[in-house]
Amino acid sequence: MKETYFIVATSKDLFDLKVKDINFLFPLEEYSVGYPLTYKMEEITSENAFLLINRILDEKSILSLQEQLKQISKKIKGIIFTDLGVLEILKEMHYSGLKIYMQNHNTTNASSINAYLEDVDSVFLSTDITKEEMMCILDKVHKPLVVPYFILVDAMYSRRTLLKNFQEEFDLLKQQEVLLHEPISNQDFLAIENAYGTVLYAKKFVDYRFIKHKNAKYRFLNPIGLSKECVEDILMGKDLKDISNSGFLEKETYYRLKEEER
């Protein structure tokens, strides 16, 4: 099956990419978190655009979003959302574009994904699972999925403005992107914040490009911090081991401690 790329519009340079079958995901201003660039509805004029709404929304925000979505251009091909309240809005307005559910921590088994697929056109596959689990799920799902291609994996989303709080506490320069190092595990995380919360990404990209499956139709790129040239290298299949690793693809997580560790 031919793959279609979903690339987050993390930089306006990316619009010059000369690659077929690209769709850009535009993080919607006030309704998205964890991206260095967000867009107002009226700024999204591209022919191959999807709205990206990944905030968990409080009552006031979802009602204002509902008003905004009444103005949505017919040119926008679809809406990618995290809060299931958005799905209810789209049902109420009989939205005819593609509806895609993006919550990559709770799409870890095929039965759950198929349950979501009853209401939407596609679902983002989890990044918390192994390669074997991914392939097993892809075999069982009823519709094609959005499968990661080359992404920064999100490790945490908080409603708190953690960077702002830290910078205020110590009277530091205000920054909305900060690299954090956890010394015990030697893990690095990129924190990106706006007024609606803080997202921590694992600093290294995860390379999923090898995955090929008839249900891996949509391939997701989240190229935060990468240049247009680097994204071209990704799409051309170049080796990018220096900036990437295999995430949890080869590393199964566990959850019950051995008796002696408790």
Add this chain to the structure above:
Amino acid sequence: MKKVELLAPAGDMEKLKIAILYGADAVYCAGKQYGLRANANNFTLEELKEATEFVHQNQKNIYVTVNILFHEKETIGLKNYLLELDTIGIDGIIASDILVLKLAKELKVKYEIHVSTQTSILNSKAATYYKNLGVHRLVLAREASLEDIKAIKKQTHLELECFIHGAMCTSFSGRCVLSNFCTGRDANRGGCAQICRWTFSTSKEEPIFSMTPKDLNLIEYINDMIEAGVNSFKVEGRMRGIYYIATVILVYRRIIDKIMKHALTKQESAYYLDILNRCANRESTPQFLNGLPTRKEQYFLGRDEVSNQDFLGLVLEYDEKTHLVTLEERNYFKVGDVVEFFGPNIKTFTYQVKEIYDEQGEKIEIANHPKMILKLKVKQELHPYDMMRIKIFDKQDYL
């Protein structure tokens, strides 16, 4: 006022019994599988049966958490487990994975289906999505404000459950896998290593970065929450000890009962707040209920936790004829100390330790071995599961 539920954590059978005896209307616990506190003791199916019988004998409810996010291999056996819980006769499950929510419905189980806080419901539209799945109750996100709660109630009329006390995640629940990255333990399957309580460095010469939140405490908002439509008031802490459970549940029991009778005074609130603050090992705040938390609702200089040693002993039995109470010691005390006894069926009273007897009936001056069995002479009647603690506050001082 409509009756509301005080819901307590039960990490094991002893904690479950303490919670029920100290005034909880319901408890939540996990089986050995599928719960998000994989490293609590939890309950075998046989223990769940015993727990359910105990809870129902006391005309209370028991809910079982089935709230992990399932990977493929965990889905095997889930159907049988849900049916086993039905046979046992529990009153509800708390689930977040849509697989569980739908499967329980398909199986036509007799127990209620509650949507876990792991789903982070903050608005009436998301609540409607779950309502349409046929669930009975929503456990709202800890990030919900009073306005969010009101709107969700108004639009769905579903039962609403809110956390009112205990530890907070930094993240939206279910949206954190820091533990997976830093320890290999899956946070969404019960292995959370609480990385948000660890410290980080930035890439510059800056102070240590910390994101540790203070605890949640909504004691001052119970009345507002009842009016907003909250049906169940949930205390966090399946990993906490029995003293914490007893103290927190008893305080909220008394507060809710007073509110229902329109009889809670500001002075009493202040007294109970001091007791709660004393028994916690971290500071607590209302967090999101009345606005977005600021830097004041978190810690910055690493872990700032204190170990509470107020709990002196657990009453095992009381002899009405000799007035001797048999006590299991928990923390050091000695002859001359002024302590107090509290429990679900007694008025808290002050007591000065005059004589201590060991298990052999020999007089001793100090009790310094945790779990040692002791006897004290106490005139007021006591009951098993009453507790002795350091005298911390005198209610008279608040009146």
